[in-house]
Amino acid sequence: MKALHLFEGYGIEIELMIVDAATLTVRALAETLLREGNGPVSNERSLGRVRISNELAAHVIEFKTPGPAAGFTGLTEDFRSAVDEVNRLLKVHGARLLGTGMHPFMNPFEEAVLWPHGQKEIYNAYHRIFDCRGHGWVNLQSVHLNLPFCGADEFGRLHAAIRCVLPLLPGLCASTPMADGQLTPYCDTRLAVYRKNQQRIPEIAGSIIPEAVFDPRSYEREILLPMYHAIAPMDPDEVLRGEWLNSRGAIARFERNAIEIRLVDTQENVEADVAVMGLVAAVVRGFVEERLAPLNIQKQAGTRMLADCLNQAIVDGESALVSDPGLIALYGLDRPKRAGDIWKAWYDRLLPHCPELLPVASFLEKRLEQGTLSSRIRQSLGEHPSPERVRAVYGKLADCLATGRLFCGF
Template identity: 30%
Template sequence: MIGTEHEYSINNPDLKAMPVSDLIIEEISGKIQNEFSFETVGISKELQKHVIEFKPLNPSESISNLENQIFNGLKGFYEKTNNKYKLLGLGMHPTLNLSETSFWNHDEREVFDTYDRVFNLRQHGWMNIQALQVNVEYSTEEDLVRKHNKLRTLLPYLVAVTASSPIVEGNVTGYMDNRLLYYKKNQKEIPEICGNLIPEKLEKSSDYEKLLEKMYVELRKKDAEVLCEEWVNSRALIVRRERKCVEIKIMDEQESIYADMAVSAFINCLLRVNDLKVAEDDETILELTDIAIKSGKKKLKAELESLYKKAVSVATEEEKSYLIHIQNRIQNGNLSEVILKKYNSEKDISKILNEAESCLRENKTMF
């Protein structure tokens, strides 16, 4: 069983970000609240008021079932709000200036005020990030350790195939994944929380609680006890015991639900492969992740092709229909590369944003 979480920016017709998630939640559900159920999805606030999250109400073994839940929820969202807003995927909003947004100021205000006091939320690593999160269920403590340790070795390749944030405040930066570039530094005041993105290998499941306690000790020193919860761990892969899942946080949001689900299918298949033949030591995984953040899939293409073949070898027919998209990303470029090709030929960010918005609304991919 897996579940997914999808973060989208809220925009006006000109695709300028609008920090109005609280107003939208009130409009749809009748009151300002953190989250609520709506048709086939759960809708929730995010830290940034210009971002809103959708997740399927029911985890599933079927990728197409998850896709249908989210897409039906999105269609319902547009209808309920009379198409007043345009939603946009991608790992960062490409033209957002930090002065144009704010953070959630309703329930749980103490949490965000504490984050702001300790880390300063007014930076791109907090206020302009959108991730695709995939939650993989575990059955036993041994299964938790196995899945955690296998997934950590896949993190560089997931970055390489999903990078979608090459533009910041309207400028091309030279990096394929600016979201992670900012994110990995957003809690530098307490390095234990984010580490170097890559979590340590677990020898036993209790190692994870020891890691959390190291974070909590440092937080208490800064009078930030309110943050001493399992969700404070900001590494690229964390354990959510309350949900009994391992949560992968390293992927940039993609341009459509289908594309997100293709990534989910890729992960699902690779978890079933017995021998991945990828690096397992911290230093190499970190080095490969940095390469992917900078260059996307260009320097990791051979490894990605090998992983793709292994994924296909264990895939169901349903999963194969999604893996086609992964093959296209490996051969033709991740979303950052696609965006840059379009930008270099047209020099028109607004046209790219409109195409990306249309992809999400119509559930199609950008090629």
């Protein structure tokens, strides 16, 4: 396949939960969805212009573009059609789809069912080394955005831009204020557990923010090889020796000439997922085209500074205050600002210049005014939510996924 240049294609993957229609408990029905008729279970299945698949947890189904889409026009409708079809198939089994980045009361150590098909030797190796039953493995749903590059120069510009955007992503798309039936101290609980799920081998995830490397050879030397060396004693057959082992917030996929952004929580519906991805792509483009900061300033951004900002945004979401002098210079601010306000300012500034925004603008403007889904969920739950309240609020969220409406409280 011919390598695409910057912003010539967009790959989107959206993970959604399968839950019981009445109780909202997780249901391991991905196998049912990936079997056509009485045939064998497939790793992937096409539903219109979208493919569905599974990787690890049997109660999660992934919706994705079958290849790079040329733009965002029509993507919302493609994903909406596929979600409607899956909900129709699940209804027979008394189940439905649920969005957000984590199930609110799942006990992963008791309820998790690991996917027994496909590349199960990889899943088995992960499970043997890390124990994949925890929240950071089987109870987290995200949206991935794949952006292409062609050649070393484009890789460097894209990687520099993505590093600048990653720290503020929870301020746009956090959707996980609770776990184990309790509110947590985090706006983005998914990322709070994700950043710790492979601490046994810290080289795999690093600081979540990728190191400041801007050419493929340096990336291999400073990120990939240390990771492979660290896991080698526990993976003698090299089952996990692949660039996908990298668990940073954005990972280079040289096999398909793309960088994959992985820090976005799943939202309440696919309309919001696609809209958020449109804004993320536009802001990355804004940095690549140096509308938001010169390239030399982007490359000077320290990993520790960016990681500290991300960690604060994981706690505070859109209310996270960006006050570090280095970040103020990087983001072109005249004073400290909240993460949510920075996203709104980026949207206003980039709307005339970025084609990614035009198909999602009307939906996105409503979304930006409402704040993160995490904050809306927390407000709806109250300070000490009962199990009944949790089920009522998340039942409304499942309705939002089914209807395409934004969650505006309960």
